Amino acid sequence: MILLALFAPVIAKATGHGPNDLFQSQTLDSFGLPKQGPSGSFLFGADQSGRDVFVRIAYGARISLLVGLVATAIAVVVGTVLGVLAGYRGGWIDTMISRGVDILVSMPLIIFGIGIVAACSGQQGCLNGQLHPGLPLVIVIVALFSWPYVARLVRGQTLSLREKEFVEASRSLGMSETGVMFREILPNLVAPLIVYSSLLIPSNILFEAYLAFLGLGLPSTTPSWGRSLSDATDLLDTAWWLWLFPGLFLVLTVLAFNLLGDGLRDALDPRTGR
Amino acid sequence: MRGKGLIAAIAVAGVTVALAACGGGGSGGSANTNGNTTSGTATKGGTYRMATQDFGFTGAFDPSAEYLGWAFTLYGNLLIRTLLSYNHTAGAAGNVLVPDLATSVPTPTNNGLTYTFKLKQGVKFGPPVNRAITSKDIEFAMERIATPSVAAQYGFYYQPVIKGMAAFLAGKAKTISGIQTPDDQTIVFNLTRPTGDFLNLMAMPASGPIPPEVGKCFTQAGAYGRDVIASGPYMIQGSDKVNIASCSAIKPMSGYNPTQRLAFVRNPNYDPATDSTKVRQALPDGFVITIDTNAKDIFDKIGAGALEGSPDDPPADIIAQYASNSSKKQFLKTNSADRTDFIYLNTTTPPFDDIHVRKAANFVMDKAALKLAWGGNIEGPVANHIVPDVMYKGGQFDPGDYNPYPSTNSAGDVNAAKNEMKQSKYDANKDGICDSSVCKSIFFMNRSVQAYPKMTPIIQSSLAKIGITLNPRELPTSPAYTQIQTPSKHIPIGANAGWGKDYPDPSTFLRTLFLGSNILSSGNTNYSLIGLTSAKAKQIGALFPATGVPNVDADIDKCTAQTGDARNSCWIALDKKLMETVVPWIPYQFRNNVDLIGPAVTAYDFDQSTGETGYAHVAVDQSKQSQ
Numbered sequence: 001m002i003l004l005a006l007f008a009p010v011i012a013k014a015t016g017h018g019p020n021d022l023f024q025s026q027t028l029d030s031f032g033l034p035k036q037g038p039s040g041s042f043l044f045g046a047d048q049s050g051r052d053v054f055v056r057i058a059y060g061a062r063i064s065l066l067v068g069l070v071a072t073a074i075a076v077v078v079g080t081v082l083g084v085l086a087g088y089r090g091g092w093i094d095t096m097i098s099r100g101v102d103i104l105v106s107m108p109l110i111i112f113g114i115g116i117v118a119a120c121s122g123q124q125g126c127l128n129g130q131l132h133p134g135l136p137l138v139i140v141i142v143a144l145f146s147w148p149y150v151a152r153l154v155r156g157q158t159l160s161l162r163e164k165e166f167v168e169a170s171r172s173l174g175m176s177e178t179g180v181m182f183r184e185i186l187p188n189l190v191a192p193l194i195v196y197s198s199l200l201i202p203s204n205i206l207f208e209a210y211l212a213f214l215g216l217g218l219p220s221t222t223p224s225w226g227r228s229l230s231d232a233t234d235l236l237d238t239a240w241w242l243w244l245f246p247g248l249f250l251v252l253t254v255l256a257f258n259l260l261g262d263g264l265r266d267a268l269d270p271r272t273g274r
Numbered sequence: 275m276r277g278k279g280l281i282a283a284i285a286v287a288g289v290t291v292a293l294a295a296c297g298g299g300g301s302g303g304s305a306n307t308n309g310n311t312t313s314g315t316a317t318k319g320g321t322y323r324m325a326t327q328d329f330g331f332t333g334a335f336d337p338s339a340e341y342l343g344w345a346f347t348l349y350g351n352l353l354i355r356t357l358l359s360y361n362h363t364a365g366a367a368g369n370v371l372v373p374d375l376a377t378s379v380p381t382p383t384n385n386g387l388t389y390t391f392k393l394k395q396g397v398k399f400g401p402p403v404n405r406a407i408t409s410k411d412i413e414f415a416m417e418r419i420a421t422p423s424v425a426a427q428y429g430f431y432y433q434p435v436i437k438g439m440a441a442f443l444a445g446k447a448k449t450i451s452g453i454q455t456p457d458d459q460t461i462v463f464n465l466t467r468p469t470g471d472f473l474n475l476m477a478m479p480a481s482g483p484i485p486p487e488v489g490k491c492f493t494q495a496g497a498y499g500r501d502v503i504a505s506g507p508y509m510i511q512g513s514d515k516v517n518i519a520s521c522s523a524i525k526p527m528s529g530y531n532p533t534q535r536l537a538f539v540r541n542p543n544y545d546p547a548t549d550s551t552k553v554r555q556a557l558p559d560g561f562v563i564t565i566d567t568n569a570k571d572i573f574d575k576i577g578a579g580a581l582e583g584s585p586d587d588p589p590a591d592i593i594a595q596y597a598s599n600s601s602k603k604q605f606l607k608t609n610s611a612d613r614t615d616f617i618y619l620n621t622t623t624p625p626f627d628d629i630h631v632r633k634a635a636n637f638v639m640d641k642a643a644l645k646l647a648w649g650g651n652i653e654g655p656v657a658n659h660i661v662p663d664v665m666y667k668g669g670q671f672d673p674g675d676y677n678p679y680p681s682t683n684s685a686g687d688v689n690a691a692k693n694e695m696k697q698s699k700y701d702a703n704k705d706g707i708c709d710s711s712v713c714k715s716i717f718f719m720n721r722s723v724q725a726y727p728k729m730t731p732i733i734q735s736s737l738a739k740i741g742i743t744l745n746p747r748e749l750p751t752s753p754a755y756t757q758i759q760t761p762s763k764h765i766p767i768g769a770n771a772g773w774g775k776d777y778p779d780p781s782t783f784l785r786t787l788f789l790g791s792n793i794l795s796s797g798n799t800n801y802s803l804i805g806l807t808s809a810k811a812k813q814i815g816a817l818f819p820a821t822g823v824p825n826v827d828a829d830i831d832k833c834t835a836q837t838g839d840a841r842n843s844c845w846i847a848l849d850k851k852l853m854e855t856v857v858p859w860i861p862y863q864f865r866n867n868v869d870l871i872g873p874a875v876t877a878y879d880f881d882q883s884t885g886e887t888g889y890a891h892v893a894v895d896q897s898k899q900s901q
Contacts, residue, residue: 219730219746
């Protein structure tokens with residue numbers, strides 16, 4: 001998938017088809033329906049606008065990876081900082097952060113996501129023009145709903161770690177609280193965070209696909225697997241290649257990240273038998 | 275008016291919501307390509323069964339408020355008679371006014387300011403009212419239009435025209451001074467100004483008679499929708515069981531459940547002798563429309579004879595399946611819906627504040643590709659001007675091949691576009707490519723529902739040829755409309771809107787969409803802001819270019835006051851003027867209405883006046899119906 005994303009421009013050049021190049025006369029019938037299935041010139045066929053599905057899948061991989069990785073990175077950073085704070089400091093800080101997490105986790109993600117996209121949908125965007133619909137907004141929405149799960153995990157781990165002897169020892173040697181949190185506790189969270197992140201990435205890729213499927217976030221000219229699937233729903237019977245290939249790549253990508261996550265857990269978690 | 279399946283424009287002004295209709299068109303505007311068809315013997319009897327994914331009513335089926343094109347069709351064909359009506363048939367003939375409750379189409383007197391209607395004798399309300407319809411019932415309906423709590427969605431047509439209606443609306447008068455009912459059979463309207471399309475207003479459902487003894491019980495928006503009293507050949511099932519002894523005793527008619535079903539049965543008080551078979555044949559014994567959220571299921575059932583039709587648009591693959599099969603083609607009916615699809619250009623925002631850029635955009639646009647995105651030729655002919663041809667008298671635009679921005683196969687003429695762009699201030703080096711920063715990454719609004727997104731890459735690709743690049747934004751229908759209907763958002767270009775007539779007169783396009791005084795701060799449908807003044811721009815937060823904005827208010831007022839052939843010629847001249855010297859849009863398609871009918875339908879017609887199936891003239895063969 002990474003190779004596909006990296007070499008998308010090369011694929012476009014090799015096929016002579018850009019992601020938004022239109023080949024209507026070759027690929028659509030007189031009713032505007034796609035007639036060009038997989039062939040030598042269109043490896044995965046052409047879509048209902050006359051564009052090369054393979055090229056768009058390659059470019060779509062970039063979007064999926066970008067959203068998956070960046071949103072996960074944001075979620076991990078935010079979730080870790082807040083989770084460590086809540087778990088280590090306890091008291092009202094823990095209460096505030098934990099209740100905030102509870103509230104976000106209880107929200108219906110898609111509906112809330114739709115609301116945010118709608119609120120930012122104008123030319124002026126939202127947050128005083130800082131946020132506009134498009135890739136950055138999608139990343140923000142996905143990250144917004146991902147960090148609470150990271151924070152919960154980290155808080156739980158921190159609650160356990162702060163009672164350990166090596167933490168007590170650091171404290172008794174006069175290390176500051178910030179030092180304890182970042183020098184003693186954080187390094188011990190790296191393994192579970194890596195494992196969890198690898199599982200969060202496919203979940204976030206799917207979330208982007210959901211938003212795109214609903215026609216939110218990215219315009220139709222930005223290649224996206226979820227959007228391709230959404231556009232194919234009216235033509236399930238007549239143009240199977242429109243849903244098969246984006247669906248296949250989405251499934252394979254999510255599966256690959258899940259397997260990676262399982263592997264990392266096996267490798268990094270000492271409690272897992274090998 | 276809003277069309278079923280084809281959502282048009284929404285204008286919100288205070289309590290007024292204007293939704294522009296939709297429909298489909300024949301070739302080049304001569305409407306009917308496959309309209310009035312009979313296959314077999316059209317006989318009385320049977321039930322005409324339909325299904326829809328959603329009724330989509332905009333006013334809960336209350337005729338005073340309702341603004342859905344399909345609802346207009348149900349009212350005019352089945353349920354409600356108005357002073358004037360149409361023959362509910364396809365083509366230009368279906369856009370001609372005919373008497374309905376009135377004995378004749380009146381000629382105005384008093385220099386075009388007074389219209390006197392004589393009502394036919396013996397026309398009665400259906401159950402449970404069961405009495406003769408009088409002029410007072412029409413007067414009551416007009417008062418209801420001017421009752422704010424009822425939220426009449428197209429009251430703006432009547433209020434400025436009928437004397438005293440604005441005062442009634444404002445609560446300054448207890449009656450409308452411009453309406454007199456000297457006797458039960460006579461009603462007189464006095465107008466504030468000569469209004470050439472006033473008679474069309476008397477054919478709109480809101481002007482149909484409402485018995486005050488029932489209507490007075492429903493003072494809130496949409497409330498009357500479940501107890502509409504019939505004056506036409508059909509009534510809502512269960513009407514006869516409603517107790518109107520007091521307002522509190524009135525319960526909803528059993529035949530209408532807004533989430534499940536709407537059923538019409540024969541009105542026992544309807545006397546065909548008071549009607550014309552050209553207007554209504556009323557052949558089936560009843561009509562039933564059920565909700566089915568599965569579009570595929572609906573059209574599969576139509577194909578199998580388990581339904582006779584649907585107000586919804588058939589999916590593209592179904593259309594292709596029927597249109598390309600010689601034995602199935604007969605079940606596909608294609609007619610002009612009197613709707614124009616267009617890309618609007620905001621004349622106040624760069625680079626479209628320069629007419630040369632607007633003209634270049636018209637030259638370069640690949641309209642053939644846009645049409646293919648919609649489904650090809652069956653969806654309608656290429657549009658090269660604003661008002662669909664069939665809405666002009668005789669169904670003719672003059673000349674028929676008018677095209678100020680010609681190109682081979684309508685695929686766009688890049689050279690002509692570049693020549694036009696060279697004259698623009700935004701092309702500094704005069705190479706025909708816009709080189710100003712204002713041409714880069716222009717905000718472009720579109721809908722996120724098909725087939726609109728399919729147009730985005732085509733429009734992007736076309737405009738890129740003259741150096742204009744777009745930053746597309748695709749939103750669901752309502753939010754997308756909200757954006758472009760708010761001038762303070764400064765949306766430079768959009769393809770999410772379409773427009774269909776409210777009634778068969780070009781004014782419902784040219785006056786409604788381009789009159790400067792119609793510009794609103796929200797719910798605005800003059801998307802290009804033609805006729806904007808600097809004062810109004812400041813008031814509504816719109817931009818106002820130093821070079822000003824084109825204005826056609828004087829032309830519109832001139833045409834509005836005219837009648838007959840002069841009126842028709844006036845609107846044609848204005849249509850051309852807009853295309854050549856104002857250039858607010860890139861019109862690309864006069865949309866067709868495509869109906870799929872079942873094998874049991876033995877007579878079909880298309881109601882040109884509303885752009886939907888002409889239920890007044892359909893018939894079914896019960897022996898061919900399956901369950």
